[in-house]
């Protein structure tokens with residue numbers, strides 16, 4: 001009974017609270033899906049011993065460091081190396097041969113990838129390992145850039161260090177765990193030649209319609225759209241579309257699909273692996 005009274009009271013306070021978080025910290029969660037936001041806010045209320053959103057707003061004024069703790073809780077950083085193995089298998093089968101042949105035919109050496117919500121770096125390093133495995137001795141023939149961005153400063157710091165617990169690496173095929181990691185203290189460190197392909201930086205996918213990178217060959221945007229409301233998903237995907245070269249490839253998470261604004265502008269190469277292609281010279285597919 002009491003819980004319902006608080007929930008109703010909080011429902012009215014949710015908008016001003018998210019507005020306050022945006023004004024106070026620059027983190028804009030106003031168009032994130034409400035279910036996740038509410039569940040995560042409950043955790044912060046519990047952790048701070050505060051009973052209502054109104055009281056939590058006062059708590060934020062008195063403890064500005066709480067903004068960062070809330071942002072950390074609202075960003076879910078679950079990831080893994082080769083998280084969806086089928087997707088990586090299909091990128092290797094459908095995207096890489098075509099892309100590398102296209103570059104070779106045009107006498108171009110650059111391959112540019114973007115891991116758009118890279119969490120602790122697992123996805124970006126998986127892309128680098130996938131490229132190293134696919135290219136083999138041809139790897140030095142190409143200039144590879146893998147941009148990896150996220151809004152979690154803590155996750156980016158860990159990504160940059162590239163050191164992982166045994167549980168993160170042990171389940172990988174031995175060709176990967178032994179070939180691309182070295183033992184480091186209690187864990188494993190990503191090999192130096194893999195690390196040097198990846199550059200990490202802060203970027204908020206929802207903050208602008210102008211992409212930070214242009215002419216990208218392949219963008220991974222996995223398991224972040226699911227946290228956003230539909231209109232914000234559309235805005236992010238429109239920005240990513242601008243960022244892609246043509247041909248250029250977009251890879252989404254297992255349960256994510258392009259929003260309707262991109263329908264007809266992307267060709268689906270594999271609906272299960274969620275691989276799409278922006279085609280050269282026109283939008284009709």
Ligand SMILES: C[S@@+](CC[C@H](N)C(=O)[O-])C[C@H]1O[C@@H](n2cnc3c(N)ncnc32)[C@H](O)[C@@H]1O
Pocket residue numbers: 075076077078079080083116117118119120123149150151152155203204205206207221222223224253
């Ligand atoms: C569940 S993880 C996904 C990690 C990886 N892409 C994967 O599929 O395993 C979601 C990531 O999205 C990041 N994120 C959330 N909102 C973001 C935004 N607006 N811009 C960039 N990254 C964001 C979180 O910090 C978190 O690291």
